[in-house]
Amino acid sequence: MRLLLLFLIQPVFCFFLKKTFLHKPLYDNINPLAYENIIAKQSFNDLLNRIDKKEVETIYFSNNMKKIYSRLDLNKDGEYDIEDYTITNSDSSVSNMVIERSAKNDIRTVILDEYVNPISSFVGNAYSFFSALLIPIIGISIISSIFSSKGMGPGALGPMGGGDKLGAFGNLKKDDKNNMIKANISLASWAGSPEIFQECTEVVSYLNNRTLYQAAGAQIPRGILLEGPPGTGKTLIAKAIASECDANFISVAASEFVELFVGMGAAKVRNLFRQARENEPSIIFIDEIDAVGKQRGTGINAGNDEREQTLNQILAEMDGFAQNDNVLIIAATNRRDVLDSALLRPGRFDRIINIPLPDKESRKSILGVHMQNKTFEDNVDLDFFAELTAGYSGAELKNLINEGAINAVRQLKTTISEKNLKDALEKLTIGIIKKNDTRSDDTLMRVSRHEMGHAFLAACFPEYFEIKKVSIQSTYNGAGGYTIFSELPEIRDGGLYTKDLLFKRIIIALGGKAAETIFYGDNFVSLGAQNDLKQANSLAKQMVGTYGMGDNLKTFYNENTDNARNPFLGRSLATNDGVYSEALKEKFDSEVRKIVDDAFSEALSIINYNQNKVNVLSNILINSVNMDGNFVKQYSNLQHVNTSSPNFAK
Numbered sequence: 001m002r003l004l005l006l007f008l009i010q011p012v013f014c015f016f017l018k019k020t021f022l023h024k025p026l027y028d029n030i031n032p033l034a035y036e037n038i039i040a041k042q043s044f045n046d047l048l049n050r051i052d053k054k055e056v057e058t059i060y061f062s063n064n065m066k067k068i069y070s071r072l073d074l075n076k077d078g079e080y081d082i083e084d085y086t087i088t089n090s091d092s093s094v095s096n097m098v099i100e101r102s103a104k105n106d107i108r109t110v111i112l113d114e115y116v117n118p119i120s121s122f123v124g125n126a127y128s129f130f131s132a133l134l135i136p137i138i139g140i141s142i143i144s145s146i147f148s149s150k151g152m153g154p155g156a157l158g159p160m161g162g163g164d165k166l167g168a169f170g171n172l173k174k175d176d177k178n179n180m181i182k183a184n185i186s187l188a189s190w191a192g193s194p195e196i197f198q199e200c201t202e203v204v205s206y207l208n209n210r211t212l213y214q215a216a217g218a219q220i221p222r223g224i225l226l227e228g229p230p231g232t233g234k235t236l237i238a239k240a241i242a243s244e245c246d247a248n249f250i251s252v253a254a255s256e257f258v259e260l261f262v263g264m265g266a267a268k269v270r271n272l273f274r275q276a277r278e279n280e281p282s283i284i285f286i287d288e289i290d291a292v293g294k295q296r297g298t299g300i301n302a303g304n305d306e307r308e309q310t311l312n313q314i315l316a317e318m319d320g321f322a323q324n325d326n327v328l329i330i331a332a333t334n335r336r337d338v339l340d341s342a343l344l345r346p347g348r349f350d351r352i353i354n355i356p357l358p359d360k361e362s363r364k365s366i367l368g369v370h371m372q373n374k375t376f377e378d379n380v381d382l383d384f385f386a387e388l389t390a391g392y393s394g395a396e397l398k399n400l401i402n403e404g405a406i407n408a409v410r411q412l413k414t415t416i417s418e419k420n421l422k423d424a425l426e427k428l429t430i431g432i433i434k435k436n437d438t439r440s441d442d443t444l445m446r447v448s449r450h451e452m453g454h455a456f457l458a459a460c461f462p463e464y465f466e467i468k469k470v471s472i473q474s475t476y477n478g479a480g481g482y483t484i485f486s487e488l489p490e491i492r493d494g495g496l497y498t499k500d501l502l503f504k505r506i507i508i509a510l511g512g513k514a515a516e517t518i519f520y521g522d523n524f525v526s527l528g529a530q531n532d533l534k535q536a537n538s539l540a541k542q543m544v545g546t547y548g549m550g551d552n553l554k555t556f557y558n559e560n561t562d563n564a565r566n567p568f569l570g571r572s573l574a575t576n577d578g579v580y581s582e583a584l585k586e587k588f589d590s591e592v593r594k595i596v597d598d599a600f601s602e603a604l605s606i607i608n609y610n611q612n613k614v615n616v617l618s619n620i621l622i623n624s625v626n627m628d629g630n631f632v633k634q635y636s637n638l639q640h641v642n643t644s645s646p647n648f649a650k
Contacts, residue, residue, distance in 0.1 A: 039069065042086035044094060051101050059102050059109045063628045065095040065635075069112070096635060103616050111624035111631060180250045180279065187240040190233050191365040192358055192394070199353050200237055207245040207281070207328060221350035222318060223329040225289075227336045228355030231395030234332040237355070238285045241330065248282040250275065254291035254331075257310045265292070265310035273317040273327075280326040289331040295340045311340060318348045357393055360386050360493055366394050370401040375415045385421060388468075390492050400424055426469075429484065431477035439474070441622075446516065447472045447481045448618040450528050453515025453607055454483040455629070456614050457508045459636045460606060464491065464501050465508070467629035472621060480528060485629070499549045502539060506599040507606075509536045514603035518611060540595040550591035558588060610636075 047070060050056050060069035068088040090098070102109050187200055206213060206220050213220060224241075226234040235251075242249035252272060257265040276282040292310045318329060331349065333339065343349065358366055364386040389397060403424035408416045427433075439447075455470040468484040475482070485508070486492065491501070513529035544550040545558030558580070580588075607614055617635060621627050 039085045039087045042070065042088050044088055044090075047086070047088050047098065048101060051098070051105055051107060054105055054107070056102075056107055059098060059107055061090075061095060061109065061111050061631075063111060063631060065631060066090055068095065068098055099616060099620070099635065103619065108623055109620050111620060111627060180248050180275070180282075182243075182248065185236070185240050185243050187237070187244050189369070190236050190240060191369045192233060192355065192362050196353065196355055199351075200241060203241055203328075203351070204244045207241075207247065210326075219350075221328070222347065223331065223349035223351075225336070225344070225349040225352045226330065226332045226355055227352060228334060229357055229393055230334055231393030232355045232357060233394050234355055235285070235287060238283070238330045238332065242283040242285075245281065245283070247326075247328075248276075248279045249285065250279075250282055251285045251287065253287045254289045254293070257292050258307060263306075263309065265306055266313035269310060269313040269317060276327045282326070283328045283330055286329070286331040288333060289343075290333045290335040290338050293331075293333075293339045293343050295338060311343070315342055315348065357391060358397075360390070360489070363389055363392065363397060366397045367401065370398045374401070374405060377415055377417045380416070380418045380421065384418075385425070387489055388425060388486070390486070396428070400428060403427060426484075430479070430482050431475040434474045434476060437474060439480075443480075444472055444622055445618065446520070446526060447528070448621045449515045449519050449614065450512040450526075451481040451483050452614050452618045452621060452632075453511035453513075453603070454508055455485070455511075455627075455632050456610065456617065456636060457511040457603060457606060458483070458485040459629075459633045461504050461508075462633070464488065464504060467632055469626065469629055470621065470632060471626045473625060499543065499547075502543055502547075502549070503595065503599060506536045506539055506596065507603050509539075510596075510600045510603045511607065514600060514607050515614060517604060518608050519615075536596055536599065537592065540592045540599075543595060544588060544591045550588075551594070553587060553591055556584075556588070 047056075047068065050070070050072070051059075055072060056070045058071045060071070061067070062069075066089070068090045070086050070088070072084050072086070099109060187197070187204065190197065190200075203221070203224055210220055226237060228234055238251075239249060250272070257268050272284065276284050292307055292314070294307070294311075296308050296311065329349075336344075336352070344352070364382050367382055367385060367389075385400075389400065392400070400421065404416050404421040407420040407423050408414065411420075437444075451470050451472060455467055458465045458467045464487060465485050466488055468486065470481075470483045472481040474480050487497075487501070491497070509532045510529075512532055513525060516525045516529070541558075544553055545556065545560070548554050548556060550556065613636060617627075617632065
């Protein structure tokens, strides 16, 4: 009866929503884009005359600057009708003139986002939503009835208290086959680089055609090391190889060998290899092998601890393989640089397969794999997201698709739109955006000028960078605003990062501090540039110490600035103290300081010369909160931007 009543009231509820919410008069928050077809047309000259007479209360721009909507200052009661709005066709030059004229007459300017009416969208889907509720309600009722009639409870799952009587040392003598499975996954499910796929296919060929390789005198690899960043699919590849070879897959995390008592880890290793030999053909997969495979003698005391005993046992077991043993060791790590050299020599790990982060085409393929079994709108552009996700791993791309699906569910939809994915990408890149902003107008203006300093400078170098978005929305990551820009695809994919490009990237990083300095003075610069300074100085150190891009230190290499430097404290303390002279250290510091100082001077020079442009854009950003990168590029009118200072071309 209750279900029938719910079904009957749905039309009544939807009718009430439409009558209540969809026939309200137009107020200040109405987006003129929704009424473009019925808004009165107005010529450009009439618009300028009304602006000069201050008959216009607000100017609205579309994101592409092709349309200008104006709201006339006619109603004094705070309510507006559609007759109060006009529309004027525009282009970049016209829009620039309107912006300047509006700023002169203190008329508010706003950039319009794509129009979405959440109320009508909800009402349009309300009936289907409530209908969809009937199925799970009925299903839950049926399942609940079944369980209650059968009397199933916790006791039905099995007897309690019959635990394993073996102690910690007893487990070493027990054949534990819980970690041994028959993998059922195809190698084709890994959508990465074709070259890496070919390497893995060859491994499968070794195992499936052992007799042929032995007849040719070729030795079967005993161990395969999969090296690559987290989330690139190393575990997936290992399972797929086992599945393609129809071998038993024995998976273990290297951290499971780390024990408190000396000898227990080694005993576990012996038990693992014995289990593999008894269940041939088999593949042993050791995940995160760097947990026990670190270089020996690297601690401050250089002691022979439990970890080293375990490593020694692994080395001995891998040497103990007979040629006819049908067992292969596959290990995975993202820290090959810390592994002991004895572990990496041929005869133990004969082949090392480097699995890098996916390139653009691989990212597109991975996105396509994870989009399967999900419904997407037809206009979702995979090339667009593959380009924006440079540096993402396969796991991160999977998470992106999942976050997009979650965003769709929040809107009571089962079809994922391109906007859902864009919002998910922004969340993963920037963090969760705060909806309630309690900052003062002065603070928002400071943040707007800071972020516009970054955005304007990024727009000044179109040969290298592409500005995507600038916003003054604060995030829970601690950012008061953010600017999104990236290198051009041909630069990013080709890896051609020149000295000139890196120098200009430092200029952009210091743009926020430069803008605050110009508008507020040296004594009133805020703390907002802390992370910018960190990025600028870190990049300058790498330019001089890693890439040989100093003016005088053109052939210098400083291992302390290399991300792949020796990670061991004991060895570092013993070897790095006296490597560099004091004179060389001073020269290194001087080169780094010169790069950062020159970049900051350039940022100051460009923003100071274009101060009016930056100020107008900052005022627009205040009202709009978010600004598309194309708007910044078009308004900047780059042919008039001053970039002619002496150090600019470094």
